[in-house]
Amino acid sequence: xxxxxxxxxxxxxxxxxxxxxxxxxxxxxxxxxxxxxxxxxxxxxxxxxxxxxxxxxxxxxxxxxxxxxxxxxxxxxxxxxxxxxxxxxxxxxxxxxxxxxxxxxxxxxxxxxxxxxxxxxxxxxxxxxxxxxxxxxxxxxxxxxxxxxxxxxxxxxxxxxxxxxxxxxxxxxxxxxxxxxxxxxxxxxxxxxxxxxxxxxxxxxxxxxxxxxxxxxxxxxxxxxxxxxxxxxxxxxxxxxxxxxxxxxxxxxxxxxxxxxxxxxxxxxxxxxxxxxxxxxxxxxxxxxxxxxxxxxxxxxxxxxxxxxxxxxxxxxxxxxxxxxxxxxxxxxxxxxxxxxxxxxxxxxxxxxxxxxxxxxxxxxxxxxxxxxxxxxxxxxxxxxxxxxxxxxxxxxxxxxxxxxxxxxxxxxxxxxxxxxxxxxxxxxxxxxxxxxxxxxxxxxxxxxxxxxxxxxxxxxxxxxxxxx
Amino acid sequence: xxxxxxxxxxxxxxxxxxxxxxxxxxxxxxxxxxxxxxxxxxxxxxxxxxxxxxxxxxxxxxxxxxxxxxxxxxxxxxxxxxxxxxxxxxxxxxxxxxx
Numbered sequence: 001x002x003x004x005x006x007x008x009x010x011x012x013x014x015x016x017x018x019x020x021x022x023x024x025x026x027x028x029x030x031x032x033x034x035x036x037x038x039x040x041x042x043x044x045x046x047x048x049x050x051x052x053x054x055x056x057x058x059x060x061x062x063x064x065x066x067x068x069x070x071x072x073x074x075x076x077x078x079x080x081x082x083x084x085x086x087x088x089x090x091x092x093x094x095x096x097x098x099x100x101x102x103x104x105x106x107x108x109x110x111x112x113x114x115x116x117x118x119x120x121x122x123x124x125x126x127x128x129x130x131x132x133x134x135x136x137x138x139x140x141x142x143x144x145x146x147x148x149x150x151x152x153x154x155x156x157x158x159x160x161x162x163x164x165x166x167x168x169x170x171x172x173x174x175x176x177x178x179x180x181x182x183x184x185x186x187x188x189x190x191x192x193x194x195x196x197x198x199x200x201x202x203x204x205x206x207x208x209x210x211x212x213x214x215x216x217x218x219x220x221x222x223x224x225x226x227x228x229x230x231x232x233x234x235x236x237x238x239x240x241x242x243x244x245x246x247x248x249x250x251x252x253x254x255x256x257x258x259x260x261x262x263x264x265x266x267x268x269x270x271x272x273x274x275x276x277x278x279x280x281x282x283x284x285x286x287x288x289x290x291x292x293x294x295x296x297x298x299x300x301x302x303x304x305x306x307x308x309x310x311x312x313x314x315x316x317x318x319x320x321x322x323x324x325x326x327x328x329x330x331x332x333x334x335x336x337x338x339x340x341x342x343x344x345x346x347x348x349x350x351x352x353x354x355x356x357x358x359x360x361x362x363x364x365x366x367x368x369x370x371x372x373x374x375x376x377x378x379x380x381x382x383x384x385x386x387x388x389x390x391x392x393x394x395x396x397x398x399x400x401x402x403x404x405x406x407x408x409x410x411x412x413x414x415x416x417x418x419x420x421x422x423x424x425x426x427x428x429x430x431x432x433x434x435x436x437x438x439x440x441x442x443x444x445x446x447x448x449x450x451x452x453x454x455x456x457x458x459x460x461x462x463x464x465x466x467x468x469x
Numbered sequence: 470x471x472x473x474x475x476x477x478x479x480x481x482x483x484x485x486x487x488x489x490x491x492x493x494x495x496x497x498x499x500x501x502x503x504x505x506x507x508x509x510x511x512x513x514x515x516x517x518x519x520x521x522x523x524x525x526x527x528x529x530x531x532x533x534x535x536x537x538x539x540x541x542x543x544x545x546x547x548x549x550x551x552x553x554x555x556x557x558x559x560x561x562x563x564x565x566x567x568x
């Protein structure tokens with residue numbers, strides 16, 4: 001195995017660990033809605049929510065980076081250039097994440113000074129990590145870029161996937177720089193901030209996961225390069241064509257000119273179209289291979305990605321993206337519902353698919369077997385669908401009672417929070433959150449013991465038969 | 470927009486895209502299994518999607534521009550599954566000939 005792939009496994013381990021912290025922080029965040037004063041002044045809702053969202057971003061990012069380090073030597077048939085530096089950056093990344101998480105939990109916030117900004121919290125939603133850590137993220141991504149580009153150049157092998165990947169790494173790095181400026185005008189600040197949030201998520205990450213899925217499909221199903229590259233180009237064109245200006249749906253209510261209502265609504269309405277094409281592709285692949293593969297978990301997670309992306313981003317997104325509807329739905333649990341489903345479908349499922357692929361190779365498994373993955377797959381997906389369904393009910397109650405009926409007053413907000421539909425939605429969200437957490441626990445068990453359980457069973461069988469253990 | 474209209478409109482918009490998904494999946498299953506019933510079901514799903522578009526256009530308080538967009542996108546959804554399918558088949562053809 002290449003050192004780059006060993007590094008990838010470390011990234012996957014870190015990603016799955018952070019996935020767990022995200023789940024715990026999510027369960028905590030859900031509990032605040034049901035129990036007044038829960039952990040008040042010890043670990044406030046804002047801190048738990050921050051941990052939940054930031055760990056989500058970081059675990060997916062680590063999953064992507066790990067996936068690229070895994071496939072890079074296979075694609076370029078050589079070790080990754082600067083691998084020592086990459087390994088060093090991995091440990092720096094892990095230490096930085098641990099320190100930031102500890103600061104978030106134990107220090108939480110500070111006075112509005114430069115010291116707070118540099119050492120405790122930048123105060124910008126989703127990119128709260130203090131400035132020193134944000135610089136660390138920039139360095140990690142820079143080293144990652146260096147690894148990919150220099151390896152490809154030295155290998156003298158710029159495949160279609162590699163070309164798309166290398167071009168995509170530039171905005172992946174450049175857009176993160178928007179995390180730094182401290183703009184005091186709220187509209188102006190949000191205008192640029194959405195470039196980071198939206199264009200990372202609905203442009204650069206989409207392309208990145210597209211490249212990763214292309215490489216994964218070649219490994220999993222033996223799909224030809226011509227097919228995956230052609231499809232990747234189409235996906236890039238369609239996703240960027242609709243996704244970049246789809247940014248406008250975040251500009252509806254932040255003080256930007258009203259033409260963004262038309263631009264944002266129009267391009268957002270087009271976003272489900274390429275997703276339908278992806279669903280067709282997924283069903284085609286599943287059908288032509290008759291669901292036969294040596295790695296069913298990876299295959300099922302890939303299928304889940306196509307369908308989850310369509311449902312979460314496409315269906316749930318289109319319900320609330322037109323400005324006339326969005327006026328009532330933005331910032332409610334309805335948005336939260338869409339966000340959960342879309343991230344799960346578009347990214348999390350893809351990362352899990354690649355982790356299963358990597359484990360199959362690293363543990364020399366001819367076939368990935370067992371029932372644990374089926375349980376984790378079912379529990380995680382049922383948990384997620386249950387959560388987004390419950391959040392949708394709560395969100396609709398908010399939009400209906402607080403916004404449309406109550407006119408968005410503080411009193412209407414408070415009444416909507418006490419509305420039985422809202423409360424029951426929140427209860428069910430927590431219940432399904434536990435289902436999801438159970439799925440995560442089974443997933444960890446499966447990933448840790450994959451390929452080892454059979455060996456252990458064989459050894460046990462041999463002992464029972466009186467043979468050597 | 471009244472609260473009821475908000476609810477009805479947003480659910481119709483969600484249903485509109487969901488039916489597009491049903492159309493796509495049923496179409497693929499029909500082509501995979503050479504099943505006329507599935508293919509017919511897919512077209513029924515598309516007809517329901519078109520019906521949802523008509524209801525959105527006729528009975529919701531969305532502005533005319535958005536109604537036109539929904540109806541136009543409904544037309545665009547129609548060729549996506551067959552065109553994608555044919556394209557995928559043509560991409561896979563040379564590989565199958567080799568094997």
